[in-house]
Amino acid sequence: MADPATAPAVEANFDGLVGPTHNYAGLSFGNVASAKNAEQPSNPRLAARQGLAKMRALAAIGMAQGVLPPHERPHLPTLRRLGFSGSDAQVLRAAQQRAPALLAAASSASAMWTANAATVSPGTDCRDGRVHFTPANLCFNLHRAIEAATTARVLRAVFADDRHFSHHAPLPATPALGDEGAANHTRLCGDYGEAGLELFAYGRGLPDEPAPQRYPARQTHLATETIARLHGLDDARTTHVLQRPSVIDQGVFHNDVIAVGNREVLLYHEQAFADAAALKRWIAAHWHGSRVPVFVEVRDRDVSVEAAVGSYLFNSQLICPPDGSMRLIVAQESREHDAVWRTIEGIVHDQRNPIAAVDVFDLRQSMRNGGGPACLRLRVVLDTAQRAAVNPQCWIDGDRAAALEQWVDDHYRDRLTADDLADPQLLDESRTALDALTRLLGLGSVYDFQL
Ligand SMILES: N=C(N)NCCC[C@H](NC(=O)CCC(=O)O)C(=O)O
Structure with a gap:
């Protein structure tokens, strides 16, 4: 057992637990999988179990693995705000009849993709030494967009100690400040406890910068600059890079669909950034880490952007278990795509990078909505004292995983379609489940129905 006083900082993963209303509603324009699977029946129980299996497996190899709860859905306060009134059952019925798209939006389990919950900067990168959180306005x-308020409450309940954690309000929810959180943010460093370089990717920038033509660019330059300022980051160790517009137009709605960084490694598709060569030069020029930066560039002739979007190769998690080795956590879809799998095997065998192993997970329920392994987790670098200050019931070990699996089996349905979203019974089941969950995770009251 490492001496806690000298134990190194860790990069913890906080995965989003899939909620009881997980469904396929085709809500995300520009997200190819969401559009393709619209109106298919979903299996919320299986979805939650698949996510928990990943959490359990990462905890079992010694990773600091946490969990963040699902949100209250259908979200009745949103429907009431939009003009539906009466009893809960009347609100649901009227919304289904008159505005099914609003009912679907109020019912999505999208909070599971916690890479979009917030942008997080480790204490060593921030002026005041605290870990900084800015919930994404989405x-x-x-x-x-309706996730932000609950996300803010949840993050305060999990990271409650203000000696260690600093929580900012979500940025004003206006197009010029569109912010999708950590999915567009990468940190490179020597060891997790060293000061790192923070890379913010954005798709919508200055008026003279190129923009996608077909699909929207969700992350703005103004948002990334604002977050860097709020977090007290050092300008000399922070950069803001433009995503290549043509890849957004091919379905790369977040940068984590085309690039992933961990410790000293940046794994990316050659077309991910408007100017990858300039980014590499910047990293090399500003690097102070104890390891040298390693760039793993995947060529288009090996994996096309279309194959990257279909397989979610770059939405793999790159992780370091306690022995300091590095491994890739990939979705089954990457295993099933010949060219992608050949590329992964090539990376794992190439001695010029530290990535030495790959683990494959079945996350199909989430993948059908465009959410891969990396979408499902929010990374939080923690030193020993910060780690000890996290709400202890939100860490996953074998026992907590078993308790959550049982909770899922007790409360979740195994089939859901659009018609079910107006079922008042589903609302009841969901509230009962979440009420029990807040006790299981020691969160206090975080949901509107509890306040
Ligand atoms: N890349 C990261 N980090 N996250 C993936 C988010 C997927 C999510 N899908 C959805 O919201 C689809 C929901 C639906 O269609 O029912 C989105 O597009 O925002």
Whole structure:
């Protein structure tokens, strides 16, 4: 057992637990999988179990693995705000009859993709030494914009100690400040406890910068600059890079669909950034880490952007278990795509990078909505004292995983379609489940129905 006083900082993963209303509603324009699977029946129980299996497995290899709860859905306060009134059952029925798209938006389990919950900067990068959180406003899509208020409450309940954690309000929810959280943010460093370089990717920038033509760019330059300022980051160790507009137009709605960084490694598709060569030069020029930066560039002739979007190769998690080795956590879809799998095997065998192993997970329920392994987790670098200050019931070990699996089996349905979203019984089941969950995770009252 490492001496806690000298134990190194860790990069913890906080995965979003899939909620009881997980469904396929085709809500995300520009997200190819969401559009393709619209109106298919979903299996919320299986979805939650698949996510928990990943959490359990990462905890079992010694990773600091946490969990963040689902949100209250259908979200009745949103429907009431939009003009539906009467009893809960009347609100649901009227919304289904008169505005099914609003009912679908109020019912999405999209909070599971916690890479979009917030942007997080480790204490060593921030002026005041605390870990900084800015919940994402997700203002591009209604179903995601309604996450921000609950996310803010949840993060305060999990990271409650203000000696260690600093919580900012979500940025004003207006198009010019569109912010989708950590999915567009990467940190490179020597060891997790060293000061790192923070890379913010954005798709919508200055008026003279190129923009996608077909699909929306959700992350704005103004948001990334604002977050860097709020977090007290050092300008000399922070950069803001433009995503290549043509890849957004091919379905790369977040940068984590085309690039992933961990410790000293940046794994990316050659077309991910408007100017990858300039980014590499910037990293090399500003690097102070104890390891040298390693760039793993995947060529288009090996994996096309279309194959990257279909397989979610770059939405893999790159993780370091306690022995300091590095491994890739990939979705089953990457295993099933020949060219992608060949590329992964090539990366794992190439001695010039530290990535030495790959683990494959079945996350199909989430993948059908465009959410892969990396979408499902929010990374939080923690030193020993910060780690000890996290709400202890939100850490996953074998026992907590078993308790959550039982909770899922007790409360979740195994089939859900659009018609079910107006079922008042589903609302009841969901509230009962979440009420029990807040006790299981020691969160206090975080949901509107509890306040
Ligand atoms: N790349 C990261 N980090 N996250 C993936 C988010 C997927 C999510 N899908 C959805 O919201 C689809 C919901 C639906 O269609 O029912 C989105 O597009 O915002």
